[in-house]
Amino acid sequence: MAALKALTAQLLAWLLAAGGWLVLGQPVAATLGLALLQGVLAAGIGMLLKSERWWIAIHLLFSPALVLALRLELPPGLYLAVLAGLTFVFWTTFRGEVPLFLSNRATAEAVLGLLPDTPGLRVIDLGAGTGGLLRRLAQARPDAFFTGVEHAPLPYLVARFNARGLANLAVRRADLWRQPLAGQDVVYAFLSPAVMARLGVKARAELRPGALLISNSFPLPDGAPERVAEVSDRRSTRLYCYRMQ
Ligand SMILES: C[S@@+](CC[C@H](N)C(=O)[O-])C[C@H]1O[C@@H](n2cnc3c(N)ncnc32)[C@H](O)[C@@H]1O
Numbered sequence: 001m002a003a004l005k006a007l008t009a010q011l012l013a014w015l016l017a018a019g020g021w022l023v024l025g026q027p028v029a030a031t032l033g034l035a036l037l038q039g040v041l042a043a044g045i046g047m048l049l050k051s052e053r054w055w056i057a058i059h060l061l062f063s064p065a066l067v068l069a070l071r072l073e074l075p076p077g078l079y080l081a082v083l084a085g086l087t088f089v090f091w092t093t094f095r096g097e098v099p100l101f102l103s104n105r106a107t108a109e110a111v112l113g114l115l116p117d118t119p120g121l122r123v124i125d126l127g128a129g130t131g132g133l134l135r136r137l138a139q140a141r142p143d144a145f146f147t148g149v150e151h152a153p154l155p156y157l158v159a160r161f162n163a164r165g166l167a168n169l170a171v172r173r174a175d176l177w178r179q180p181l182a183g184q185d186v187v188y189a190f191l192s193p194a195v196m197a198r199l200g201v202k203a204r205a206e207l208r209p210g211a212l213l214i215s216n217s218f219p220l221p222d223g224a225p226e227r228v229a230e231v232s233d234r235r236s237t238r239l240y241c242y243r244m245q
Contacts, residue, residue: 013042035063088154106233126176131159138169181206190216
């Protein structure tokens with residue numbers, strides 16, 4: 001949906017900008033003036049479409065940046081390489097609306113404090129990123145078993161590397177929505193507001209009563225958390241803890 005809105009804003013702005021440019025008697029070429037006009041129009045259309053704030057900034061800067069980059073006459077292979085790199089890191093973020101950003105060390109410590117003491121505890125990180133959080137937890141709790149599920153190829157490979165030497169940490173390359181949760185005692189998720197309702201439905205349907213869902217930063221849209229742990233880091237991270245009924 002977000003990608004469709006962005007495409008609509010860009011294309012419509014290009015039509016309007018090129019039309020206006022022709023009416024002004026200017027040749028439609030890759031000029032900075034035309035790109036700036038297109039950027040302003042795209043940002044305006046993005047606002048009318050109620051796009052997120054970061055999309056407005058992207059719309060404003062996208063075409064001017066494109067024109068400036070063309071002037072640098074960089075080798076075309078470089079653009080392909082950057083595109084391939086971003087694809088391997090962000091994978092289907094545009095579809096799934098969950099980008100890659102990582103839990104920090106302070107958050108890992110706070111999560112550690114929230115884990116029940118039960119030996120043999122099973123913990124899963126849905127969308128494990130590069131696996132740094134899981135590595136920290138698995139090192140601190142050799143009596144528990146940790147699973148990471150990640151679908152983006154490059155973060156997955158880094159997570160596999162981060163799991164080296166830890167017999168109580170497994171990383172799978174899979175879609176988190178297809179990952180069964182039965183048997184897990186704790187689910188950790190740092191995803192996005194766009195998917196929280198779906199996560200709540202999945203957790204309540206699959207987790208056993210008493211299991212814990214810890215969501216970094218994003219609360220479930222329905223149902224009050226059992227507790228909210230405040231992390232003293234720069235972004236004042238909040239960990240929303242839900243006990244399954
Ligand atoms: C915000 S990051 C959190 C990373 C890690 N859990 C942490 O806290 O440091 C979200 C991760 O979820 C992954 N992701 C998004 N959708 C996914 C899906 N459908 N299946 C598996 N992983 C997914 C993204 O690639 C990204 O690495």
